[in-house]
Amino acid sequence: MADDTGGDLHLRDVTKSFGTFTAVDDLTLTIPQGSFFALLGPSGCGKTTTLRMIAGLEEPTVGSITLGERDITHAKPYKRPVNTVFQNYALFPHLDIYENVAFGLRRRRAKDVDKQVMEALALVELPHLARRKPGQLSGGQQQRIALARAVVNRPQVLLLDEPLGALDLKLRRQMQIELKRIQTEVGLTFVHVTHDQEEAMTMADTVAVMNNGRIEQMGAPSELYEAPSTTFVANFLGQSNLVTGRRIAADTETVTVLCHGQTLHVPVSRCGTEDVDVLLGVRPEKIHLGGEAQEVAAGLNSFAGGIVSDASFMGVSTQYLVRLPWGQDLTVFAQNRGIGEQYPVGSRVTLSWEPAHTFALAGDATAGVESDLAVPVG
Amino acid sequence: MAIASVAHTGPAAPPPAPAGRSRSLTPYLLLLPGIAWLTIFFVVPIVTLFGTSLQVPAEGGETGVFVQAFRFANYVDAVTEYWAQFSRSFVYAGIATVLALAIGYPLAYMIAFKAGKLRNLLLVLVVAPFFASFILRTIAWRQILADEGFVVSSLKWLHVIPQTATVTASAVAVVAGITYNFLPFMTLPLYASLERIDPRLLEAGSDLYGNGFTVFRKVTFPLSLPGVVAGTLLTFIPAAGDYVNAALLGRQPGTAMIGNVVESRFFRIVDYPTAASLSFVLMAAILVLVFLYIRKAGTEELV
Numbered sequence: 001m002a003d004d005t006g007g008d009l010h011l012r013d014v015t016k017s018f019g020t021f022t023a024v025d026d027l028t029l030t031i032p033q034g035s036f037f038a039l040l041g042p043s044g045c046g047k048t049t050t051l052r053m054i055a056g057l058e059e060p061t062v063g064s065i066t067l068g069e070r071d072i073t074h075a076k077p078y079k080r081p082v083n084t085v086f087q088n089y090a091l092f093p094h095l096d097i098y099e100n101v102a103f104g105l106r107r108r109r110a111k112d113v114d115k116q117v118m119e120a121l122a123l124v125e126l127p128h129l130a131r132r133k134p135g136q137l138s139g140g141q142q143q144r145i146a147l148a149r150a151v152v153n154r155p156q157v158l159l160l161d162e163p164l165g166a167l168d169l170k171l172r173r174q175m176q177i178e179l180k181r182i183q184t185e186v187g188l189t190f191v192h193v194t195h196d197q198e199e200a201m202t203m204a205d206t207v208a209v210m211n212n213g214r215i216e217q218m219g220a221p222s223e224l225y226e227a228p229s230t231t232f233v234a235n236f237l238g239q240s241n242l243v244t245g246r247r248i249a250a251d252t253e254t255v256t257v258l259c260h261g262q263t264l265h266v267p268v269s270r271c272g273t274e275d276v277d278v279l280l281g282v283r284p285e286k287i288h289l290g291g292e293a294q295e296v297a298a299g300l301n302s303f304a305g306g307i308v309s310d311a312s313f314m315g316v317s318t319q320y321l322v323r324l325p326w327g328q329d330l331t332v333f334a335q336n337r338g339i340g341e342q343y344p345v346g347s348r349v350t351l352s353w354e355p356a357h358t359f360a361l362a363g364d365a366t367a368g369v370e371s372d373l374a375v376p377v378g
Numbered sequence: 379m380a381i382a383s384v385a386h387t388g389p390a391a392p393p394p395a396p397a398g399r400s401r402s403l404t405p406y407l408l409l410l411p412g413i414a415w416l417t418i419f420f421v422v423p424i425v426t427l428f429g430t431s432l433q434v435p436a437e438g439g440e441t442g443v444f445v446q447a448f449r450f451a452n453y454v455d456a457v458t459e460y461w462a463q464f465s466r467s468f469v470y471a472g473i474a475t476v477l478a479l480a481i482g483y484p485l486a487y488m489i490a491f492k493a494g495k496l497r498n499l500l501l502v503l504v505v506a507p508f509f510a511s512f513i514l515r516t517i518a519w520r521q522i523l524a525d526e527g528f529v530v531s532s533l534k535w536l537h538v539i540p541q542t543a544t545v546t547a548s549a550v551a552v553v554a555g556i557t558y559n560f561l562p563f564m565t566l567p568l569y570a571s572l573e574r575i576d577p578r579l580l581e582a583g584s585d586l587y588g589n590g591f592t593v594f595r596k597v598t599f600p601l602s603l604p605g606v607v608a609g610t611l612l613t614f615i616p617a618a619g620d621y622v623n624a625a626l627l628g629r630q631p632g633t634a635m636i637g638n639v640v641e642s643r644f645f646r647i648v649d650y651p652t653a654a655s656l657s658f659v660l661m662a663a664i665l666v667l668v669f670l671y672i673r674k675a676g677t678e679e680l681v
């Protein structure tokens with residue numbers, strides 16, 4: 001079904017309201033044909049609603065959706081070259097696996113149904129289950145069949161709504177690899193919704209982080225991780241240390257910020273705000289721990305006078321919590337390479353890191369931290 | 379190790395007998411009231427009724443006095459004589475069942491999928507007729523379907539039915555009455571099975587290129603089959619044995635059903651053996667029909 005020219009999916013200024021509640025707020029997205037795109041965000045942020053609008057199961061209140069040249073904003077779901085892998089699979093319980101997979105082909109009166117169904121079942125490595133009913137399959141097998149049932153139609157866009165959410169961790173990791181393999185093999189555009197940041201980062205070419213119905217930031221996984229542009233992204237994708245400060249100077253290359261009496265530097269390209277009040281951020285694994293007396297090399301950012309308040313050994317690394325003089329705890333990951341010192345609780349330490357690993361943001365330091373996410377997956 | 383083997387082989391290991399025995403008896407104790415009820419009020423009467431069906435009139439006795447015999451020819455006589463009423467019963471019940479399905483399915487579908495907040499109210503309305511007496515409601519239908527009544531005259535005025543048509547005391551009135559009276563028995567099981575359908579399955583159907591009608595045909599309807607089977611059985615079985623509708627809305631003997639014959643044999647003509655054999659034949663015929671029907675509908679759809 002997919003052809004090579006101009007199959008990009010565009011969402012323009014799409015808003016969806018349910019009564020007075022806005023589930024998706026002025027969303028604009030371009031998803032290139034053939035890419036693996038992840039929509040990442042906490043439960044209730046509007047991911048499913050976005051997918052449902054692309055699938056045609058929900059109509060946007062405002063805005064337009066186009067696939068290539070074609071405006072599909074108001075097209076019926078059965079008239080779109082789009083298929084969905086539903087959050088709870090939604091396999092037809094009265095049909096066997098074969099007929100479930102054949103459903104879309106039969107509706108389109110496809111030729112060689114048998115060949116295509118068996119190929120799709122082979123792709124998910126379950127051809128021997130063709131004559132079983134969905135109720136006789138395990139969760140992981142149902143998940144694969146749901147995928148086969150959608151992929152067999154070779155849609156231009158395949159939508160996956162938390163397809164791995166119901167699987168246990170080990171199966172989830174295994175299915176992530178398989179999904180990626182299948183996407184590469186069939187070359188379809190995948191729009192994968194998840195609330196699991198690790199899943200989004202390992203699988204997707206492009207990740208869009210969504211919060212409260214809006215896209216906070218979009219880009220390659222490494223880009224989002226290294227240079228988050230909002231505090232929500234900084235906290236939701238991995239962990240961040242955020243320290244309040246005031247901008248005191250700037251030249252063409254570097255912004256200088258005063259944080260609790262310490263002068264720190266941020267490259268202009270990594271400074272996401274023009275405000276005077278900023279949040280300076282650095283990832284825990286980017287920080288180097290040194291003893292109190294140790295000299296900090298010139299040109300590094302540093303905080304002196306820290307006291308280790310907690311040290312948890314985690315195998316490959318040790319996670320330290322360092323209490324700084326103004327009472328804030330920063331997290332530091334130190335790799336256990338067997339060289340360099342271990343710092344027991346109570347040690348006095350100095351933290352240092354490259355200015356190039358620093359980022360500066362505006363806004364609320366606690367947006368997107370884990371406690372926000374302790375709600376059930378929806 | 380040694381201790382364990384002694385415990386297994388030695389005589390000093392009494393099985394936890396009391397607990398085990400009482401546990402295995404519990405299900406039977408729980409079944410006891412049900413079994414007693416069925417024995418007293420079903421098995422015993424059935425056996426008595428079977429006995430009655432084989433009796434012959436006492437020689438030189440008065441009307442209504444019979445002696446026990448084994449005259450199986452009673453059955454042959456009953457069926458040959460009342461063949462017409464038997465077939466009429468099944469035809470009326472069949473038509474009423476089809477009509478009830480045709481009316482009940484859209485009704486149940488609407489309540490299950492489209493009613494929103496009105497759902498519970500509509501369900502109450504479906505069963506609301508039960509709050510009034512069955513007999514009274516059926517008599518009310520006599521008024522509703524009267525030839526000079528509003529419904530029939532409107533239909534005539536609209537030329538939906540010919541000017542000469544008469545509905546009072548006709549087969550149409552009987553079938554309409556049966557359809558009306560058993561509609562809730564059709565609607566409720568249909569509703570129950572439609573309501574259980576996961577709406578995401580319907581979305582999956584339309585996502586997979588099925589338009590509204592195809593999704594209904596390939597997903598909704600097959601998934602509602604248990605309700606269709608239950609509803610048609612709950613309508614057809616009592617309708618085939620019904621005599622109230624034919625008695626109140628029909629005309630004798632033109633629209634008499636087998637229930638009317640049984641009733642008059644028992645209570646008016648006092649011919650117990652014929653009435654009893656007719657009851658048995660009716661029961662057997664319904665059992666056979668139901669059996670064939672369930673076989674055809676596919677037993678696995680019923681679970």
Ligand SMILES: Nc1ncnc2c1ncn2[C@@H]1O[C@H](COP(=O)(O)OP(=O)(O)O)[C@@H](O)[C@H]1O
Nearest residue numbers: 018023041042043044045046047048049050378
């Ligand atoms: N049909 C609906 N009616 C009212 N509110 C809805 C409806 N669908 C979704 N919502 C609301 O929109 C928000 C976003 O929902 P959803 O897109 O399912 O979130 P996610 O998939 O990201 O967890 C939620 O707060 C949800 O309650």
Ligand SMILES: [Mg+2]
Nearest residue numbers: 047048087378
């Ligand atoms: Mg969701």
